[in-house]
Amino acid sequence: MSLPWLREPWLQVVSDIQSQRFGHAHCVPARADLGADSFCQALVDYLFCLKPQAKACGACKSCLLQQAGTHPDYYEVSSEDDKAIGVGKIRELTQRLQETANQHGAKIAWIKDAERMTVEAANALLKTLEEPTENTYILLTPVKTNALLPTLRSRMRLHKFNEPSWPETEAWLMQKLGRSLSGEEQLQCRHLAGSPLTALSLLEGKHVDETDHVAQLAQAMCRSGTWPQPSKQDWSSWLNASEAWLQELIRLRQRVAAERLRFPHLSDLAHDWLQRQQITVSELNAWLALCYNLRKLTSEQSGLNAPLLLQQQWLQWKHKP
Numbered sequence: 001m002s003l004p005w006l007r008e009p010w011l012q013v014v015s016d017i018q019s020q021r022f023g024h025a026h027c028v029p030a031r032a033d034l035g036a037d038s039f040c041q042a043l044v045d046y047l048f049c050l051k052p053q054a055k056a057c058g059a060c061k062s063c064l065l066q067q068a069g070t071h072p073d074y075y076e077v078s079s080e081d082d083k084a085i086g087v088g089k090i091r092e093l094t095q096r097l098q099e100t101a102n103q104h105g106a107k108i109a110w111i112k113d114a115e116r117m118t119v120e121a122a123n124a125l126l127k128t129l130e131e132p133t134e135n136t137y138i139l140l141t142p143v144k145t146n147a148l149l150p151t152l153r154s155r156m157r158l159h160k161f162n163e164p165s166w167p168e169t170e171a172w173l174m175q176k177l178g179r180s181l182s183g184e185e186q187l188q189c190r191h192l193a194g195s196p197l198t199a200l201s202l203l204e205g206k207h208v209d210e211t212d213h214v215a216q217l218a219q220a221m222c223r224s225g226t227w228p229q230p231s232k233q234d235w236s237s238w239l240n241a242s243e244a245w246l247q248e249l250i251r252l253r254q255r256v257a258a259e260r261l262r263f264p265h266l267s268d269l270a271h272d273w274l275q276r277q278q279i280t281v282s283e284l285n286a287w288l289a290l291c292y293n294l295r296k297l298t299s300e301q302s303g304l305n306a307p308l309l310l311q312q313q314w315l316q317w318k319h320k321p
């Protein structure tokens with residue numbers, strides 16, 4: 001397990017599997033910002049592997065089938081376009097889990113977006129959890145564990161990941177980037193200590209058209225230019241740019257030295273506007289906090305209309321109360 005904060009829970013499940021204390025039903029919160037997906041993938045691989053040690057061997061017949069994505073005893077159910085997972089899908093799954101394993105090893109079902117199961121679907125799954133067939137594992141990864149039926153939750157082992165502290169996250173980010181973080185990057189990422197993968201994508205994605213994006217936001221804000229139309233694909237680079245621009249405005253308001261500015265070519269434009277609109281540092285900080293919050297929300301919940309939420313934030317910049 002290459003993600004340091006997942007090492008301990010990983011060692012625990014391996015030890016439980018080896019000592020045959022690993023139950024058949026598991027619930028792992030879908031924390032993408034903590035790498036829950038890689039944890040679950042490693043777990044599925046491990047349970048299938050014919051010669052597992054600290055992790056799946058990667059070379060046995062079962063591992064090769066897994067790597068090719070063609071293991072006949074692996075079943076995956078997820079929500080399509082954020083729609084509910086209906087009872088039909090779950091019945092089909094439980095039916096197949098009753099059959100003998102094709103490879104004579106484990107049968108594994110991974111139900112993603114599990115909180116989207118209808119009550120009927122959850123009840124159908126409940127029956128299988130109560131009477132499991134041998135060597136069958138069911139893995140649920142809900143975005144919100146609390147949204148699952150309590151009867152379902154009580155029949156599963158609930159896994160929990162501890163969020164790393166800022167020093168741990170910073171050390172990991174430095175290792176991934178192969179350099180230390182600038183003072184500004186530290187400020188930008190500190191509130192993401194418990195979401196290290198989000199912090200990394202923020203730092204890695206920073207270079208993408210940021211200067212152009214920031215210039216367009218500055219024009220829209222200060223000169224009534226055209227506001228961008230973020231899409232599902234590029235909204236996060238617009239969020240990066242929004243944060244970068246607000247941070248720059250805060251620096252300007254605080255009259256930091258010119259060499260500490262990141263977009264000095266936009267300073268005159270911003271100065272005029274800040275004066276005209278009488279924008280305070282605390283207002284700018286409040287807008288920035290909303291950006292951070294949007295980043296957090298979208299890493300925790302699927303199905304949010306992030307481009308729209310971002311545009312709503314821009315509306316506040318435009319129509320200062």
Ligand SMILES: [Zn+2]
Binds near residue numbers: 048057059
């Ligand atoms: Zn193997």
